[in-house]
Amino acid sequence: MKKMAMAVVFLLTFGLLVSAPAAATLLVLQVGMEGPQFSLTSPEGKKVSSAELKGDKLTVLVFWSSWTQKSEAVLTRMQKLYARYRASGLSVVGINVDEQKVSPQTLRQVKATRDRLKIQFPMLADPGLVAFRDYGVIALPTTVVLDQGGTIRHDLTGYPLLGAEELDDFVSATMSGAKPKVVAAKPHYQPKKSALSFYNMGQNNLKSKLLAGKAELWFKKAAEADQGFVLPHLSLGRIYRERGDQALAQAEYRAVLAKEPRHPVALCELGILLVEQGKGAEGRALLDAARGSEDSYAPCLYYTGYALGREGKGGDAARLFEEAAKLAPFDYQVYAYQGMLYEQQKDLQKAADSYGRALETIIHGH
Numbered sequence: 001m002k003k004m005a006m007a008v009v010f011l012l013t014f015g016l017l018v019s020a021p022a023a024a025t026l027l028v029l030q031v032g033m034e035g036p037q038f039s040l041t042s043p044e045g046k047k048v049s050s051a052e053l054k055g056d057k058l059t060v061l062v063f064w065s066s067w068t069q070k071s072e073a074v075l076t077r078m079q080k081l082y083a084r085y086r087a088s089g090l091s092v093v094g095i096n097v098d099e100q101k102v103s104p105q106t107l108r109q110v111k112a113t114r115d116r117l118k119i120q121f122p123m124l125a126d127p128g129l130v131a132f133r134d135y136g137v138i139a140l141p142t143t144v145v146l147d148q149g150g151t152i153r154h155d156l157t158g159y160p161l162l163g164a165e166e167l168d169d170f171v172s173a174t175m176s177g178a179k180p181k182v183v184a185a186k187p188h189y190q191p192k193k194s195a196l197s198f199y200n201m202g203q204n205n206l207k208s209k210l211l212a213g214k215a216e217l218w219f220k221k222a223a224e225a226d227q228g229f230v231l232p233h234l235s236l237g238r239i240y241r242e243r244g245d246q247a248l249a250q251a252e253y254r255a256v257l258a259k260e261p262r263h264p265v266a267l268c269e270l271g272i273l274l275v276e277q278g279k280g281a282e283g284r285a286l287l288d289a290a291r292g293s294e295d296s297y298a299p300c301l302y303y304t305g306y307a308l309g310r311e312g313k314g315g316d317a318a319r320l321f322e323e324a325a326k327l328a329p330f331d332y333q334v335y336a337y338q339g340m341l342y343e344q345q346k347d348l349q350k351a352a353d354s355y356g357r358a359l360e361t362i363i364h365g366h
Helices: 002-018 069-088 104-116 127-134 161-176 193-206 212-225 231-243 246-259 264-276 280-293 298-310 314-327 333-344 348-364
Strands: 039-041 047-049 058-064 090-096 123-125 142-147 152-157
Touching (some): 058 069, 058 127, 058 161, 090 104, 142 161, 212 231, 314 333
Parallel strands (some): 058 090
Antiparallel strands (some): 039 047, 039 123, 058 142
């Protein structure tokens, strides 16, 4: 039992160290921010940079996997847009994230999917899942639209019906110069340049083992520079949770909700903190509100599964853990939380199996 408890501490602490802070569609980015540069690998083994893939007007990035049903739907739809607007300056890039260490088998799978769906735009793999993590993808498929300057102009997670129509309409209207037919989603808050600069410094520090400890300072400066900018508060909440300072973490998530009462990530993260604190009813209410606002943020699913399991609703819990694993196959915490639940239920064999799967996900990326 002591060894198992140590495994839980390792899993959750490791994850907080390597995971990026959360946001509604992308973990660390939002519309209006610059998309990171990247390097991908073609099915033939050639390295391709983001600069080589850039469109004259728009660049659409499709993060996809072979095991998500909606991936093929978005790839097929993007092929239609690509065929229509390729000559006008539209670029589309399919980014496969099946595994962290890209194998010859995965490259063959990417090529086979490209050929079977008759995809004409580049279909590439993401070695080390660098682009996947730099963009903070939280679920698959995820589509990100960049303008000619590399700024994010539209994003979509999970490819829901309404969101798919809005995405299609946004790309078509931008490429043709027409007025969008579909009412656009709520515009994202655009932070002050100074706040964004401080925030980016914090994110860069988090990527460095030597500078990670200074990230908190930069996020605080970003929050002070623009009180309406919520991403720094989400980042601080994650840092404080890592330290075990639940009171400070809760304060940061409440600060987000004071600005955006329906922010799904803040609702979700505050909800699980309350559940873990023993305030199950209050935490469940926030988790349910989060899922009602955004059902493609995988942690909301496994947090709710954990909460339901604690209430004795094992069937509902199992279903949500399964949904979370399909939505975010690289998120080891799906299995860590499932393991904690099994351990609390005294089912030590299932707990050990779940913790083992969590470790396997950390090490191998799937």
